[in-house]
Amino acid sequence: MSETPASSLTATGALTAGSVKISGDGGDEIEAYLARPEGDARRGGVVVIHHLPGYDRATKEIVRRFAELGYDAICPNLYWREAPGAAADDAAAVARANGGIPDERLVGDVAGAAAHLRALPTSNGKVGVIGYCSGGRQSVLAACSTDVDAAVDCYGAFVTGTIPEGLPLKVTTLTDLLPQLRTPLLGLFGDDDSHPSPAEVDELTRILADNGKDFTKHSYPGAGHAFFAVDRPSYNAAAANDGWERITEFFGTHLTAAGS
Amino acid sequence: MCTYTTVKDTVDGSAKGPGGSWFHVTDVTVYFDHPVHAMAEHTLNIDFAAPDRGPAARVALELTADSARKLVAAIQEALDAVPLEMQV
Numbered sequence: 168m169s170e171t172p173a174s175s176l177t178a179t180g181a182l183t184a185g186s187v188k189i190s191g192d193g194g195d196e197i198e199a200y201l202a203r204p205e206g207d208a209r210r211g212g213v214v215v216i217h218h219l220p221g222y223d224r225a226t227k228e229i230v231r232r233f234a235e236l237g238y239d240a241i242c243p244n245l246y247w248r249e250a251p252g253a254a255a256d257d258a259a260a261v262a263r264a265n266g267g268i269p270d271e272r273l274v275g276d277v278a279g280a281a282a283h284l285r286a287l288p289t290s291n292g293k294v295g296v297i298g299y300c301s302g303g304r305q306s307v308l309a310a311c312s313t314d315v316d317a318a319v320d321c322y323g324a325f326v327t328g329t330i331p332e333g334l335p336l337k338v339t340t341l342t343d344l345l346p347q348l349r350t351p352l353l354g355l356f357g358d359d360d361s362h363p364s365p366a367e368v369d370e371l372t373r374i375l376a377d378n379g380k381d382f383t384k385h386s387y388p389g390a391g392h393a394f395f396a397v398d399r400p401s402y403n404a405a406a407a408n409d410g411w412e413r414i415t416e417f418f419g420t421h422l423t424a425a426g427s
Numbered sequence: 428m429c430t431y432t433t434v435k436d437t438v439d440g441s442a443k444g445p446g447g448s449w450f451h452v453t454d455v456t457v458y459f460d461h462p463v464h465a466m467a468e469h470t471l472n473i474d475f476a477a478p479d480r481g482p483a484a485r486v487a488l489e490l491t492a493d494s495a496r497k498l499v500a501a502i503q504e505a506l507d508a509v510p511l512e513m514q515v
Contacts, residue, residue: 219460219461220461220463223463249482250481250482253481253482253483254482254483256463256487257482257483257485258482259463260456260474260476260482260485260487261476261478261482263433263456263458264433264435264454264456264474264476264478266433300461331432334432336433391468393461399461399468400466400467400468401461401468
């Protein structure tokens with residue numbers, strides 16, 4: 168097989184997609200949604216981390232879009248253990264009632280998803296991670312904690328800032344972990360978002376700059392939280408379109424194997 | 428905005444849920460966040476659930492903040508009208 172730039176894999180747009188089982192944190196078997204372009208050309212992989220509302224149809228559309236862009240893409244169902252086989256919204260309700268999912272487990276599940284991608288015969292060894300909303304924070308967490316090659320944070324709250332007192336969700340900021348960031352990071356935010364607020368994004372920018380990390384940030388005027396969500400009133404076409412272009416360029420740079 | 432704020436409590440009652448069948452609910456979760464279905468950016472969401480019966484044993488409500496306040500007022504008004512001896 169030859170290495171082929173991701174952009175040239177999309178000529179037909181043909182892909183396959185469906186549920187698979189992967190080995191997650193602690194060797195647990197969990198469900199994941201895998202989408203792959205047709206053909207046997209080598210390419211990078213993308214792990215998609217779903218938002219707090221779960222492993223839903225909109226997230227699976229994002230996974231398929233990455234396949235259409237030329238990547239092997241996978242989204243682990245982070246709520247599989249609590250609610251195997253349940254509808255996405257019911258599973259999310261269980262996870263929320265439980266206070267979310269532990270960070271250690273998230274890291275293990277992302278590592279398992281990345282390993283699954285790297286084991287595919289089409290893998291060039293490179294894997295990026297991207298997450299939305301709560302998954303944005305988890306994408307940064309994964310990039311600080313496990314072996315990935317690039318990370319995208321789409322409006323993840325509580326990466327910096329302070330956790331409100333009494334918050335039932337078991338979440339911490341990542342300020343102590345940020346010096347361990349292993350990969351280039353792309354951050355996409357809305358100026359009108361309050362979780363994360365522009366001040367929290369500025370704090371993230373400052374910490375990463377102080378630690379010499381490769382961080383690129385775009386914050387869109389007129390956009391709030393969840394501007395990529397095509398099925399929500401928060402969708403902002405201008406921000407989402409530009410954001411997709413930034414993501415495509417970023418992964419195109421960092422998920423192409425050396426020498427290709 | 429994801430507020431992430433979630434209020435949980437136990438309840439004792441019944442709800443008519445998936446498949447049109449009644450079931451005993453034991454738990455309620457209340458939070459203000461993005462809805463799954465309602466066409467509003469944020470809603471007050473209420474899940475009545477029976478965790479012992481699995482994730483699908485759930486009746487969910489997604490109400491705009493104004494609607495949720497009306498519901499609170501309506502519940503309070505209805506309860507206030509009940510004679511004390513009937514409140515058992």
